[in-house]
Amino acid sequence: MRFPTLATAPGFGAPSDPILAAAFWTGIAALLLTLLLGLQIVRLRISLRARERRRARTLARWRPLLNAAIVGDGPQELPRLLASERLHFIKLWVHLQSSLRGEAGAALNAIARRMGLDAEARAMLGRRARTERLLAALMLGHLGDREAWPQLLRLAGLDDPTLSLTALWALVRIDPEAAAEYLTPLFVEREDWAMSHVAGILQQAGTPVAAVLAGMLPRLNPDRLPRALRIAEALRVELPAATLAGALANDAVAVVTAALRIVNTPLLQGQVRALLAHADWQVRVQAAKALGRIGDRGDVERLADLLADREWWVRYRAAQALAALPWLKRADLDALHASLEDRYAADMLAQVVAEQDAANAKQETPAGPAMEGA
Incomplete structure (x- = not known):
């Protein structure tokens, strides 16, 4: 005795008309896609809540220790940093470091080195995750880590403006004199880098940048001269009178107006x-x-x-x-x-x-x- 299946049961089979059949299967596919989308949303919300809980636990565990180190009362023994806490800890460390100067910043640097995070940050520079590379560049810049110089140079050459500018900022933090020689020509060439960001990065290397610009200007193509002069204006560097005299005698209006500004x-x-x-x-x-x-x-x-x-x-x-x-x-x-x-x-x-x-x-x-x- 044969029992009817879902496909052969009355009212459950696909319509015999081709147009109605197409509509039927389209509806089934849409229903399945909706269910899958709903499941994906649920999964993402669960993942987000779990990540927020891990972040809250990390901050609750490490913020008091870092705050104690900032005021000179750091612990003799540090707890082990769990793998699930690594990124959240580095974000907290970078956030605190960006608002500190002098001995307080040095205390945070000492903790990061005691935990081996300088080596961890250098390893993060070579990973594919963009967030990790950004955090690593920021950490290494605050640490003044000279060992990361070659990796940061490679990162500075990327097309990604955010990654490259962050790497350039780290290079200036590590060695302003050496960075000026490399970065100034790069800043003149890269039109995709906003002038406000360029000025902010080069601010602490103003004197060496002025020397590099003065040497570059006589050799620059006319189409690059305006940007070089705008960099000098943004940094408020004083170029030699002879260098500016050459720019004022230029035939290009953009060059002359840029020179007159400074x-x-x-x-x-x-x-x-x-x-x-x-x-x-x-x-x-x-x-x-x-x-x-x-x-x-x-x-x-x-x-x-x-x-x-x-x-x-x-x-x-x-x-x-x-x-x-x-x-x-x-x-x-x-x-x-x-x-x-x-x-x-x-x-x-x-x-x-x-x-x-x-x-x-x-x-x-x-x-x-x-x-x-x-």
Whole structure:
């Protein structure tokens, strides 16, 4: 006697019509995929909760010990670091280290070395996991681990901006002088690295970077000169006057404007004055700003002439430069304003003087008494 199966039972078989059959099996597949997705979500939530519990246990176990070491009361014997605690411990260590300086940071370094984490971090640099390599680079930078130099150099050459910049930061922490020789040309070439990050990394290597930049600029291609000069501006490094003079004589507008941004010596007054008549308004803007920094009394008339420039930004920066000259007092500015025959020039100088007055009033206004009950 044959019993009906699910496929042959009335109402359970696939429809005989091809279109209905396709719809039937599509529905079955969608149901199975939904069940699998639900199971995956449950699995991920369970995994996440387990990871959070491990993290909480790690912090509860190790934070008091690290805090004690920071205040100079570290334990003589350290407990064994479990494999499941390794990444959470390194994250905690890096977080604490990034906010410390001096002896407190040295105490954390000593604990990391006692636990063999310097060797562990060097091993992590060669692994595939991106998070592990980032943490390892941060730890080795704080440790000043010279043994990791070759590995960090390889990591710095990767296309991944975050990984490469973190490795570069570690290299600067380990040896600023040696890092400047290698990193400065790299920073000039890599347009994908944000200037703010570059400046933050090179800040503690400003002096050697300035020397490297001064040697590089005469040999750089014109398309790389603007970025090199922007690095010098971001780091506030002073380049030799002869180096800047060559950049100011360049035919490329981007190079000239970048050089004008960092001109800060009266030795270049002649070149800057000549650029006030440049055909490109962006150059005239930066030349006016530069004269506000390095100009003398004879430049008042030159800047006053720029107040009648056809470009609004040139007029505005010329007025700001005049207001910034230390020997021009308010009475002098008022007299200059009264002597201007061009309406646009007079309006612009009046606007900048009013802005300056408002800024001074805001600085001088004392804070009012606290409201009772506030």
